[in-house]
Amino acid sequence: MSEADPFGYTEPSSLLYRLEFLLESDPLIDEVGFIHPSQFAALSDMSGSPSLSSMSMELQLADESKLKASPVNPTDMDFWSRDHKLGISTQAIHPLYNAAKHAFSSSFKQYKLLINLHAKRVGLDGDNVSNASSLATLECEVMKHSRALLLLSCDFGTAWNCRKEVVSKKQNIMLYLDELVVSTLVLSYSPKSERAWSHRRWVVKMIAGKCTNLQEILKNESELAQRIAEKSKMNYRAWNHRCWLVSYMPESQVIDELIKYRDWAGLHVADNSCFHYRTRLLTRTLADSFYKQDLKASHVHTAEVCQLWKEELSWSKILIKRYIGREALWLYRRFIAMCWIKHFAARMGGTHVESFVDNELQLFRSCTTVPDNVFEDYQSQAMFAATYIMWLIKQMDERQGVETREKVGEELEKVLNEVCPEKAFLWDLMTKKNGDLI
Amino acid sequence: MGDLAAEKHAKYILLVEKRKDDVESVLMEHLRINGAYWGLTTLDILGKLEAVEQERVVSWVMSCQHESGGFGGSEGHDPHVLYTLSAIQILALFDKIDVLDIDKVSSYIASLQNEDGSFSGDIWGEIDTRFSYVAICSLALLHRLDRINVEKAVKYIISCKNLDGGFGCTPGAESHAGQIFCCIGALAITGSLHYVDKDLLGWWLCERQVKSGGLNGRPEKLPDVCYSWWVLSSLIMIDRVHWIDKEKLVKFILDCQDTENGGISDRPDDAVDVFHTYFGVAGLSLLEYPGLKAIDPAYALPVDVVNRIFLR
Ligand SMILES: [Zn+2]
Numbered sequence: 001m002s003e004a005d006p007f008g009y010t011e012p013s014s015l016l017y018r019l020e021f022l023l024e025s026d027p028l029i030d031e032v033g034f035i036h037p038s039q040f041a042a043l044s045d046m047s048g049s050p051s052l053s054s055m056s057m058e059l060q061l062a063d064e065s066k067l068k069a070s071p072v073n074p075t076d077m078d079f080w081s082r083d084h085k086l087g088i089s090t091q092a093i094h095p096l097y098n099a100a101k102h103a104f105s106s107s108f109k110q111y112k113l114l115i116n117l118h119a120k121r122v123g124l125d126g127d128n129v130s131n132a133s134s135l136a137t138l139e140c141e142v143m144k145h146s147r148a149l150l151l152l153s154c155d156f157g158t159a160w161n162c163r164k165e166v167v168s169k170k171q172n173i174m175l176y177l178d179e180l181v182v183s184t185l186v187l188s189y190s191p192k193s194e195r196a197w198s199h200r201r202w203v204v205k206m207i208a209g210k211c212t213n214l215q216e217i218l219k220n221e222s223e224l225a226q227r228i229a230e231k232s233k234m235n236y237r238a239w240n241h242r243c244w245l246v247s248y249m250p251e252s253q254v255i256d257e258l259i260k261y262r263d264w265a266g267l268h269v270a271d272n273s274c275f276h277y278r279t280r281l282l283t284r285t286l287a288d289s290f291y292k293q294d295l296k297a298s299h300v301h302t303a304e305v306c307q308l309w310k311e312e313l314s315w316s317k318i319l320i321k322r323y324i325g326r327e328a329l330w331l332y333r334r335f336i337a338m339c340w341i342k343h344f345a346a347r348m349g350g351t352h353v354e355s356f357v358d359n360e361l362q363l364f365r366s367c368t369t370v371p372d373n374v375f376e377d378y379q380s381q382a383m384f385a386a387t388y389i390m391w392l393i394k395q396m397d398e399r400q401g402v403e404t405r406e407k408v409g410e411e412l413e414k415v416l417n418e419v420c421p422e423k424a425f426l427w428d429l430m431t432k433k434n435g436d437l438i
Numbered sequence: 439m440g441d442l443a444a445e446k447h448a449k450y451i452l453l454v455e456k457r458k459d460d461v462e463s464v465l466m467e468h469l470r471i472n473g474a475y476w477g478l479t480t481l482d483i484l485g486k487l488e489a490v491e492q493e494r495v496v497s498w499v500m501s502c503q504h505e506s507g508g509f510g511g512s513e514g515h516d517p518h519v520l521y522t523l524s525a526i527q528i529l530a531l532f533d534k535i536d537v538l539d540i541d542k543v544s545s546y547i548a549s550l551q552n553e554d555g556s557f558s559g560d561i562w563g564e565i566d567t568r569f570s571y572v573a574i575c576s577l578a579l580l581h582r583l584d585r586i587n588v589e590k591a592v593k594y595i596i597s598c599k600n601l602d603g604g605f606g607c608t609p610g611a612e613s614h615a616g617q618i619f620c621c622i623g624a625l626a627i628t629g630s631l632h633y634v635d636k637d638l639l640g641w642w643l644c645e646r647q648v649k650s651g652g653l654n655g656r657p658e659k660l661p662d663v664c665y666s667w668w669v670l671s672s673l674i675m676i677d678r679v680h681w682i683d684k685e686k687l688v689k690f691i692l693d694c695q696d697t698e699n700g701g702i703s704d705r706p707d708d709a710v711d712v713f714h715t716y717f718g719v720a721g722l723s724l725l726e727y728p729g730l731k732a733i734d735p736a737y738a739l740p741v742d743v744v745n746r747i748f749l750r
Contacts, residue, residue, distance in 0.1 A: 094461040156468050158516040164562055198564040234659060243611050272657040276612035327657045335601055425644040425681035
C-alpha cells in the first residue's frame with residue numbers, strides 16, 4: 001500500500017486502468033473475488049478453474065480440461081484472470097478504491113455539468129455535435145469508473161444511482177439488461193449486497209411493460225436468486241428478491257415455480273426463506289383462484305389449485321417425519337394447515353375440518369415420543385409438534401378451537417412440561433387460551 | 439461471565455472514530471453517518487458523550503446534507519432516508535436539532551411517500567417498511583408528522599403483516615426481526631399498535647430465543663447480538679418482554695464482549711464492531727442493566743433525549 005501517496009494518483013491510477021482494461025477486454029467475466037498476495041504464486045502454477053469464492057479458504061485443484069486463458073501476466077501480483085474469473089489482490093483494494101472513487105467522482109461531476117449545459121441550450125444551435133460526442137465519452141467514463149468502484153465497495157449507493165441516471169436517459173432495453181450483468185458481477189463477490197439486489201428491481205420496474213420477454217427475464221431472475229441462495233445460505237436479500245418477483249409473474253409461472261423447485265426445497269429443509277418463498281407462491285394461487293370467481297375456467301382451475309395444496313400438505317408431512325426437529329418445516333406446516341382449513345376444508349363443508357384436525361393430532365402424537373436416550377432433535381420435534389397444535393388452536397375460529405382443545409386434553413401440557421418447561425410464553429399462552437375458552 | 443466492560447467499550451468506540459483512514463473504514467464510508475449514530479448513542483448510554491467534540495461532529499453531520507434536504511452517508515454521497523434519520527438522531531443527542539432547516543428536511547422525507555402510503559428510500563424508488571419507519575421516526579422527532587398521510591402509511595405497514603404475526607419489507611415478504619422492529623416502531627410512534635395481534639407476534643418473537651439465551655432474527659438462524667435490540671424493543675413495545683428469559687440473554691450479550699480491547703461482537707469469540715457494540719449495549723439498557731442510561735425502544739435514542747424533544 002502506498003502510505004506516502006494518500007490520494008493515490010500515481011501508481012494506483014495505473015492499477016485502475018489495468019482493472020478497467022481487464023473488464024473491458026473480457027466482457028464475459030462473471031465472477032470476482034479477492035485474493036491474498038500469498039495465494040498468487042499458487043494460482044499461477046495452478047491448472048484448472050477454481051471458484052474464486054472458495055479461493056480464500058482453500059485452493060481447489062480442478063481438472064485440466066478447460067484451461068484456456070493464462071494469468072494476466074505471470075508476474076502480476078495485483079490481478080489474476082482466467083476462464084472469465086477475475087481475482088483482485090487484497091493489497092490492491094485500498095489504492096484501487098481511492099483511484100476509482102476519485103475517477104468516478106470527477107467524471108460524474110463533469111457529466112452533470114454537461115447535462116445541465118445541454119438542458120439550457122435546447123433549441124439553440126451551436127456546438128451541439130461536439131457536445132454530443134463529449135457527452136458520449138463522459139457517459140462511457142462514468143459507467144466504467146462506477147463499475148470498477150462497485151467491484152470494490154458493493155453498496156456505494158451513489159455509484160449505483162449514477163448508473164441509473166445515465167441509463168434512464170437512454171431508454172434502451174439492452175442498456176437496462178446490461179445493468180443486470182453488472183449487478184450479477186457484484187453479487188458474485190457480495191451475495192448480500194442490498195444495493196445490487198435493489199438495482200435489479202429498479203431494472204425490472206423500468207422495463208416491465210416495455211419488453212416482450214419479461215417472463216423470461218423473471219425466470220432468469222428467479223434462477224439467479226436460487227443459484228446465489230445455494231452458495232450463500234439463508235440469504236434474506238436473495239429470497240426477498242425472489243418473493244418480490246412473484247407479483248410480476250403470471251399465474252402459470254407461479255405454479256411452475258412451485259412444482260419445479262419442490263425437490264430443491266426438500267434438500268434444504270433448514271432454509272426458512274426457501275419455505276417462505278413457497279408460502280408466497282401458494283398465497284398467490286389463493287388470490288388467483290377463489291377470489292376471482294368471475295373467471296369462466298374457475299371451476300377446473302380451483303380443482304387444480306386444490307390438488308396442489310393437497311400435494312404440498314402430504315409432502316410437508318413426509319419431510320417432517322424424515323428430518324427430525326426442523327423448525328422451518330413445522331412453521332411451514334402451520335401456514336399450509338391453517339390456509340387449508342380456512343380456504344378449502346371449511347368451504348367444502350361436512351366433516352372436512354374435523355377429519356383434517358384429527359389427522360394433524362395424529363401427526364402430533366406420532367412426533368412426541370422421545371426415545372429414552374434423549375436425543376436433542378427428538379425433544380425439538382416434540383416441542384414443535386406441541387406448539388404446532390397450540391398455534392392451530394389459537395388461529396382457528398373459536399368453535400373449532402374449543403373442540404380441538406377438548407380432543408387434545410392434557411396431552412399438550414404433558415409434552416411441554418417434559419421438553420420445555422422453561423418457556424414462559426408458551427405457558428402464558430396456554431393458560432390464556434384455557435381462560436378464554438372455558 | 440464478567441460484568442459489562444463499560445470503560446473499555448467507550449474507549450473502543452473513540453478509537454474506531456480515530457482510525458477512519460483504515461481500509462475497513464474507508465470501504466464503509468458510504469454509511470459513515472450510520473456508524474456515527476451507533477457509536478455516539480453507545481457513548482451516551484454509557485454516560486461518556488462528553489468525550490466527543492460536539493462542534494466538530496455537528497458541522498461534519500451538516501456537511502453530509504444534500505441540496506434536496508436529505509442527508510448522504512458521508513460528504514458528497516447521494517441522500518437517502520436511512521442516513522437522514524441518523525443525522526437527525528445525532529443532532530438530537532447533542533440537542534442541536536435547531537441547526538436544521540426543519541421544513542426543508544421534512545419536505546425531502548414527505549416527498550418520498552407513495553400513493554399507497556409506502557415510502558421510497560430515495561428518488562430511485564426502492565420501497566421497504568424500513569423506510570416507512572425511518573420517515574415516520576424522523577418526522578416525529580422534527581414535530582412534522584402532519585407533512586405525510588399517516589393513515590395511509592399505517593395501512594401500508596399493516597399490509598406487510600404475515601400470517602405468522604411478523605412483518606417483512608414489502609407485502610408477502612418473509613418476517614424478519616429487523617423489519618418487525620421497524621413496523622412496530624412506526625406503529626408505536628403513530629399510536630397504531632391496536633392493529634397488531636400482540637400474542638401472535640409475541641409468540642413469533644419469543645421463538646427467536648435459542649438455547650444459549652441469545653436471540654436470532656429468523657427461524658433456524660444462529661443467535662446474534664444485534665437481534666437483542668430488534669426482538670427486545672419489539673417485545674417491549676407490545677408489552678410481552680416478560681415472556682423471554684432475560685437473565686440468559688444478559689449473559690449471552692456479556693459473553694460477546696472483548697473484555698481486553700473493548701467492543702461487542704455478534705456471537706461469542708467473533709471479531710467486534712461498532713454496530714454490534716451499539717446493539718449489545720442498547721439491548722442491555724432495555725434489560726435494565728445497572729449503570730446504563732435507559733433507551734427508548736421506538737426512537738432508539740436515550741429516554742432523556744426523547745423527553746427533551748417531546749416534553750419541552
Ligand atoms: Zn448481527
